[in-house]
Amino acid sequence: MRKPTLILAALTALAAASGACAQVIDDPEANVVESLVVQAKLPGPAWWKVSDGDTTIYVLGIPGSVPQRLDWDTSVLDRRLDGAFVLLTPAVNRTQLADLPIFLRTRRRLKDGSSLTQVAPDLAARLDRAWNRTHASGDWRDWKPLGAGLMLAAAARNDARLTTSQPDRTINRLARKHRVPMRPAAIYEATPLLEAVVAQHSDAAGLACLEGVLDEVEAGPEPIRRAARAWADGDVRGALA
Template sequence: MRRRGIACVLMLGVLALPALAQTASDPATPPAAAPQAEGASPELQDLQAAPAQIVVSGRRPGPGVWKVSKGNHVMWVFGVYSPLPRNMEWDASRVEHLLSQSQVLLAPPSASAHVGFFKGLRLLPQLPRLIGIQKNPDGATLQDVLPAEVYAHWTLLKDRYIGDNEDVERLRPLFAAQRLQAAGRDKSGLVNGSIVRERIFQIAKANKVKVLQSGFELELDNVGQALTAFKKTQLNDAACLARTLDSLEQDLGALQQRASAWADGNIAEIEGLDYTTQAQACDEAILGSSAAGQTSPEFRSIHERLRATWLEAAEKAMAEYASTFAVLEMKDVFDPRGYLGALRAKGYTVDSPK
């Protein structure tokens, strides 16, 4: 049996691509007024008010499914999205029908890590030294590590979305950006969309549909050394926070648009929306770090490997089974150089939902 060491799990928590958790604030609480921060430019002091909460309630169908076919074999592809409207109830009847008629569910691409059981045990004594790994080295604050203008911008938006919280001031810019983005989503009436993915796996289990994994496992070396180095190293992640600050209101508005379009199954609107966010700068802060390189050089090419392993699994499933049901992130469905685009280039017929 393959086992994961606890330190390995911590490393993945640090080096995983940013997945923004939702905060549990009261949805009825209005956004706090943003006071003018000392040193802020007139442009920053004139920021627009936070976006109004998205209002989408009741049962919603979500998007249709994409049909990938070759000969008599078909793969139905459902695009998931996060975040979604807080009060939306997803109508899964269409997905339930197609999934119940399929022989296999192809899971979304994902990467896991393996350090070996005994190696993991040897790492346990290091865990106390890793407490506070999300904080800046040497007790530095955001004011210490950010340019003055970026910090002034941060102060304005922190007051608006997070409120009075001194602990967040000691976070690395990368994790401060995650906290701010999550708080902004929460105040905009958006929640994590993982409930849709979980429902799909429940349907598969209820119908005894086999689940086929499509990811891969990284063999991690020098994990303890890399974790210790990560705690001491200042990441080049100021750009991540700056990009998050510059785009927060715009991104929140786009998130609301995409969430509403997904809930209503509006394919034309979904396809026309831009899926580019501040994530690229934040990903690079982690995947380009020396700690990531020390842990596994494969972290640098994780996106390419995920795409390759999913395509291999998809082609194998379509060759072996008459009907496959697959789940992908919506951005990977629409990317012309992405997953479905690659299958189309290999000669598969790809039909979009009407």
């Protein structure tokens, strides 16, 4: 029997070997039984399962950001990691010291251009309120819409005590505990990718990004906290909402 495989990604997945003694039912509707066995909902976040004859992959979707101290039941994850073959984690970005000139050049591009008060006068008042509310550093008037959106999003996340490093850290820690090999779904160079995005994005795309961030800041962190709590409770509909 193969070892289970656990895959973790922005969609996390765990693969396990299927039992050789699993019962096969060709036509469930052709069988009349006196009792019905219903599997109770497992504690913690929801899992998806994909399997073939000898391998089962368990997939766990994880939020983009959660409260820094979010508690969630890891018992199912802990059990599936026990004997797992591999843990596939989300794609990771890599930065190098040699990328510093590219980063500085990209940062300048996010500032060069017309003032935001000229490009998006209808957003200026909203942006000013959101900037002060989240204690973003510097002056929003120095940035292009995309740059202002990126700065504001980071400041809002810090102000609301949200983190993007969880629940990944907890999952990786448990994988090390069970000595399960971890492998990212992909590795990419972050700085050149950011440079390409900044160089090629349109003004309309930058404004759309900024407006989306403003909508989130004005809504406050509570919707994200509710979604994170729903995720932890296995409430998929609530997590997506």
